[in-house]
Amino acid sequence: MNLSKFVDELPIPPVIRPRRKDRYHTYYEATMTEFKQSLHRDLPATTVWGFEGIYPGPTFEVESGEKVFVKWINNLPEKHLLPIDHTIHGAHSDIPDVRTVIHLHGASVESESDGYPEAWFTKGFRQKGPYFSKEIYRYDNFMPACTLWYHDHTLGITRLNLYAGLAGFYLIRDQREGELNLPSGRFDIPLIIQDKSFHQDGSLFYPKQQEKPVAGLETSVVPEFFGDTILVNGKVWPYLEVEPRKYRFRLLNGSNSRFYRLRLKSGQLFYQIATDSGLTESPVGLHEIILAPAERSEVIIDFTNLQGKRIVMTNDAPSPFPDGEPVDPETVGQVMEFRVVQPLSSIDTTSIPSFMVPVPKRPVQTASKVRFLSLTRKKDQYGREVMLIDDKDWDAPISENPKLGQTEVWYLINLTNEVHPMHLHLVDFQVIDRRPFDVEKYKQKGILEYTGPAIPPIPQENGRKDTVIAYAHQVTRIIMKFGPYTGLYVWHCHILEHEDYVMMRPFMVIP
Numbered sequence: 140m141n142l143s144k145f146v147d148e149l150p151i152p153p154v155i156r157p158r159r160k161d162r163y164h165t166y167y168e169a170t171m172t173e174f175k176q177s178l179h180r181d182l183p184a185t186t187v188w189g190f191e192g193i194y195p196g197p198t199f200e201v202e203s204g205e206k207v208f209v210k211w212i213n214n215l216p217e218k219h220l221l222p223i224d225h226t227i228h229g230a231h232s233d234i235p236d237v238r239t240v241i242h243l244h245g246a247s248v249e250s251e252s253d254g255y256p257e258a259w260f261t262k263g264f265r266q267k268g269p270y271f272s273k274e275i276y277r278y279d280n281f282m283p284a285c286t287l288w289y290h291d292h293t294l295g296i297t298r299l300n301l302y303a304g305l306a307g308f309y310l311i312r313d314q315r316e317g318e319l320n321l322p323s324g325r326f327d328i329p330l331i332i333q334d335k336s337f338h339q340d341g342s343l344f345y346p347k348q349q350e351k352p353v354a355g356l357e358t359s360v361v362p363e364f365f366g367d368t369i370l371v372n373g374k375v376w377p378y379l380e381v382e383p384r385k386y387r388f389r390l391l392n393g394s395n396s397r398f399y400r401l402r403l404k405s406g407q408l409f410y411q412i413a414t415d416s417g418l419t420e421s422p423v424g425l426h427e428i429i430l431a432p433a434e435r436s437e438v439i440i441d442f443t444n445l446q447g448k449r450i451v452m453t454n455d456a457p458s459p460f461p462d463g464e465p466v467d468p469e470t471v472g473q474v475m476e477f478r479v480v481q482p483l484s485s486i487d488t489t490s491i492p493s494f495m496v497p498v499p500k501r502p503v504q505t506a507s508k509v510r511f512l513s514l515t516r517k518k519d520q521y522g523r524e525v526m527l528i529d530d531k532d533w534d535a536p537i538s539e540n541p542k543l544g545q546t547e548v549w550y551l552i553n554l555t556n557e558v559h560p561m562h563l564h565l566v567d568f569q570v571i572d573r574r575p576f577d578v579e580k581y582k583q584k585g586i587l588e589y590t591g592p593a594i595p596p597i598p599q600e601n602g603r604k605d606t607v608i609a610y611a612h613q614v615t616r617i618i619m620k621f622g623p624y625t626g627l628y629v630w631h632c633h634i635l636e637h638e639d640y641v642m643m644r645p646f647m648v649i650p
């Protein structure tokens with residue numbers, strides 16, 4: 140399908156209003172429904188799923204420390220919008236097709252409110268998964284200012300529920316951030332980048348089968364999904380009219396499998412001010428930003444003195460990343476266009492601060508436990524590739540049980556030929572390094588022998604992270620402190636097709 144670029148204005152999701160708010164708590168309700176929405180000028184309206192009648196859902200804006208309660212309400216139809224593979228664990232045909240559970244990605248929350256994949260519920264909470272424990276989730280928001288996002292996390296169908304539209308932003312603000320004189324208000328804009336494909340009638344396309352159809356199955360999960368159009372905030376290739384001044388953009392990769400390597404065609408720098416979990420110590424000027432699914436990067440772009448210019452944000456990340464098919468520069472090689480055509484409404488007095496917040500490095504010596512965790516693959520009974528953590532299925536006994544308050548170093552030993560963006564719930568971490576190793580020796584003898592020097596994290600990764608790219612045939616080391624809650628959480632690959640089948644494991648923080 141040939142859709143014109145930069146003909147629709149960038150939508151900015153509205154801020155959700157609480158039902159109740161007093162000095163002790165704030166209460167929201169967010170209802171998921173199915174509806175039609177125009178995703179491009181020349182495309183008939185698309186049936187999508189969203190929150191409060193919009194896709195992506197409305198943005199939550201909360202203060203650090205604010206006690207927030209959210210009732211996520213499922214009012215979706217009984218029939219799923221997209222093809223379900225019932226052979227996948229957690230999606231068998233005796234389980235209702237349409238079920239949801241919402242996870243606040245990047246937030247540190249109590250276990251019962253974390254959106255455990257088997258804590259799903261159907262319309263009106265009529266049916267519930269085995270781990271369902273409450274209707275109203277509690278978010279304590281004690282993290283400093285950061286860009287989080289909420290999305291569906293249901294076992295076996297996350298890729299479909301998220302692709303249908305169940306995602307939105309959740310921003311935490313704090314006093315320190317307010318003192319930094321960053322661009323704010325309408326000059327602070329969240330951008331969720333996603334790829335999708337469409338049928339001629341405007342409906343969403345998601346494959347029913349693998350490229351080489353799996354014999355014996357009508358519907359099969361695919362190893363990964365890449366759409367042929369790029370959407371930002373729910374519009375295909377939008378444009379944004381800006382003033383000649385500085386803007387803050389909160390970039391989020393909300394795609395199923397696609398990575399992005401973003402650049403500004405003008406050759407300008409992005410000034411990155413925050414990683415996944417909040418502000419960094421100091422900004423870093425970047426010509427390109429790599430975003431794996433679920434990763435965030437907050438940047439300042441300075442349009443000062445660029446009146447009349449049109450600046451395209453481009454993408455040249457191959458799919459699969461990093462050595463798959465090169466992108467078509469005419470389609471998925473473009474993301475959106477900034478048009479510097481608005482008159483300056485007031486003098487731009489904002490700044491790019493030289494120091495923001497302390498982010499002390501966690502020394503490796505503070506870790507009291509080291510875990511060696513491999514990323515592996517096997518074939519299933521249909522001959523399909525299955526991506527796994529440590530060769531374990533989802534329902535194997537819990538093997539990672541860090542103690543509350545304990546610092547650990549995890550070696551993510553990638554034995555596969557693919558890259559996996561690994562995400563841990565509950566905690567943020569720091570990337571220590573990456574290092575190539577002898578894969579065959581590890582497979583055969585379990586001996587970790589490095590074949591090259593350790594590679595430090597790239598500048599854009601120097602900060603607090605919750606998702607890290609584990610490259611093929613490398614050991615990626617991360618360090619984190621478990622807490623402040625105990626209980627059951629998950630960690631997984633954020634390529635949603637891998638996560639669903641079945642690259643996800645529980646972990647339990649014990650007192």
Ligand SMILES: [Cu+2]
Nearest residue numbers: 559632634637
């Ligand atoms: Cu993966």
